Amino acid sequence: MCGAPEQSPTLPAGIDVEKETVIYGAVTKDDAPVPGAYVRLLDGTGEFTAEVVTSATGDFRFFAAPGDWTLSVLHKDGKVRQDVHASGPGLLPVSLSLQ
Amino acid sequence: MSRADVLVSADWAEQNLTAPGVVFVEVDEDTSAYDGGHIPGAVKLDWKTELQDQVRRDFVSKEQFEVLLSQKGIGNDDTVILYGGNNNWFAAYAYWYFKLYGHDAVKLLDGGRKKWELDGRELSKDVPTRDKTSYQAKDQDLAIRAFRDEVVAAIGQKNLVDVRSPDEFSGKLLAPAHLPQEQSQRGGHIPTALNVPWSKAANEDGTFKSDDELRKLYVDEQGLDEGRETIAYCRIGERSSHTWFALHELLGYQNVKNYDGSWTEYGSLVGVPIEKDV
Numbered sequence: 001m002c003g004a005p006e007q008s009p010t011l012p013a014g015i016d017v018e019k020e021t022v023i024y025g026a027v028t029k030d031d032a033p034v035p036g037a038y039v040r041l042l043d044g045t046g047e048f049t050a051e052v053v054t055s056a057t058g059d060f061r062f063f064a065a066p067g068d069w070t071l072s073v074l075h076k077d078g079k080v081r082q083d084v085h086a087s088g089p090g091l092l093p094v095s096l097s098l099q
Numbered sequence: 100m101s102r103a104d105v106l107v108s109a110d111w112a113e114q115n116l117t118a119p120g121v122v123f124v125e126v127d128e129d130t131s132a133y134d135g136g137h138i139p140g141a142v143k144l145d146w147k148t149e150l151q152d153q154v155r156r157d158f159v160s161k162e163q164f165e166v167l168l169s170q171k172g173i174g175n176d177d178t179v180i181l182y183g184g185n186n187n188w189f190a191a192y193a194y195w196y197f198k199l200y201g202h203d204a205v206k207l208l209d210g211g212r213k214k215w216e217l218d219g220r221e222l223s224k225d226v227p228t229r230d231k232t233s234y235q236a237k238d239q240d241l242a243i244r245a246f247r248d249e250v251v252a253a254i255g256q257k258n259l260v261d262v263r264s265p266d267e268f269s270g271k272l273l274a275p276a277h278l279p280q281e282q283s284q285r286g287g288h289i290p291t292a293l294n295v296p297w298s299k300a301a302n303e304d305g306t307f308k309s310d311d312e313l314r315k316l317y318v319d320e321q322g323l324d325e326g327r328e329t330i331a332y333c334r335i336g337e338r339s340s341h342t343w344f345a346l347h348e349l350l351g352y353q354n355v356k357n358y359d360g361s362w363t364e365y366g367s368l369v370g371v372p373i374e375k376d377v
Contacts, residue, residue: 015279038213041276048298049264050276053129053184062276065266074303076219 008091009061021086024061025094026054027073033058034098037075044068071096105348106209106307107180109218116140122173122229125212126183126193128337136222138182138208138215142171142229146189146337150196158359161236164200168236172229175202182208182215185337186298186305192340194348195357199244201237207344213305243347245330245356247364250289251371258329259292260317262342263362267334268294269376274334284366287375289332295321297338300345313345328354332361 009024011017023041027034039060041049044067054060066088072081078098086092107115115121116139123141125133133143144150149167152159159167173179179197183190190211197205208215216222245253253259266272270286288294299316300308308316317323329346331339336359347355358365365371 012279016281020280036216038217043264043266045265047265048296049266049272051185052277053132063274063279064276065271065280074217076217 009059011061017089017091019089021064021066021089021092022061023064023069023071023084023086023092023094024059025096026058027060027075027080027096027098028058029075029077029098034075034077037073037098039096040072040074042070042072046070073098102310102349105206105344107206108209109214109220112138112180112182112208112215113220120177121180122177123180123182123208124171124173124193126181126189127212128183128185128189132184132212134224136224139221139223139225140227141182142173142227144171144193146192150193156364158196158199158239161200161238164236165234168234169232172232173234174232175235176204178204178206180206180208182211184212186213186301186341187211188297188337188341191344192337195243195340195343199239201240210304210306217304242354243343243356245332245358247358247360247368249356250330250332250358250360250365251368253328253330254289254372255291256327258323258327259289260323260329260331260339260342260346261288261292261294262297262331262333262339263288263294264296264298265294267362268292271377275338282363282366284363285373285375286366286377287373288362289365290372290374292332292374293321293323295323295342297333297341300342307345307349310349313350317346317350325352328356330356330358332358332365334362335359336361 027037035056037054040051041062043049052060066086080096125137125141126144130145181190268288273282331342333339343357346352
């Protein structure tokens with residue numbers, strides 16, 4: 001997939017990716033990873049569902065469900081927002097570039 | 100009680116980092132966050148290992164809380180400023196916990212770690228050393244803590260406020276979406292509960308909305324009955340501490356309790372009523 005992170009996400013032990021809908025990826029700015037960015041997962045109505053902070057390598061990860069979601073990122077150096085659709089359980093990679 | 104009695108701004112915090120009698124305490128869900136950098140001079144409190152009994156599902160005892168705070172160098176006369184990640188979820192939980200054991204001089208840093216970081220303010224990796232104290236706690240103030248029987252009896256009688264996300268309320272998700280979804284308890288919510296996600300009480304930078312916005316949200320939009328007592332719950336009681344703070348400390352409603360057993364307990368009880376929308 002174009003722009004998809006090359007690596008699969010780091011998952012806790014015992015996670016069954018056939019059952020979990022994992023929306024994951026990395027936040028970058030000018031192709032460099034952005035640690036410490038606040039990534040929000042909003043549901044199909046735009047309501048807050050969860051928030052994580054990106055890791056030292058800019059990675060984030062959510063355990064969602066099939067459906068329409070929006071990712072919204074805040075950082076002191078910029079922000080970005082992107083809609084995603086999860087058609088079923090499994091891994092859904094997303095790349096987010098700060099504007 | 101006014102907002103200034105329970106909340107401090109990031110500007111105030113920055114100007115009072117070394118003020119005598121003020122102790123900054125960081126409480127996070129990600130307990131390693133503190134180690135990567137914290138507000139200079141802040142003490143770390145681990146909600147999982149230090150505020151929970153390590154065998155039974157309950158809080159540490161009054162005596163254990165006294166030992167904990169004494170070891171952290173927090174005295175009875177200190178003003179404790181709590182802050183943390185996740186938009187202050189666990190800091191609000193600790194705030195409620197401090198109140199439960201009778202520590203009155205406690206405040207939240209508005210916006211917590213998030214606002215501090217988005218502002219680009221200083222973080223330090225230095226761990227402070229504080230002299231031990233002889234902290235004295237009070238018995239738990241059960242006027243602010245609800246247990247399961249009271250919650251079941253409150254169905255249709257009191258305001259029940261489910262502060263989880265709409266998808267957790269409906270039963271589509273079993274946990275907040277940064278956590279795996281395979282859980283043992285049933286999905287859904289307590290019948291007659293209002294669904295007012297905690298996030299509606301906060302701005303995007305993690306600070307609390309104004310009193311007028313909060314009252315409009317709970318009363319006008321969501322139908323909270325001001326004449327009834329209120330019990331807030333979520334999954335494990337941390338997000339509902341955030342809403343307890345908004346209702347009890349900011350808006351000043353008197354009879355508001357936090358149900359720390361929350362959905363992980365209620366959704367596992369045998370025979371209690373559940374509503375599910377999916």
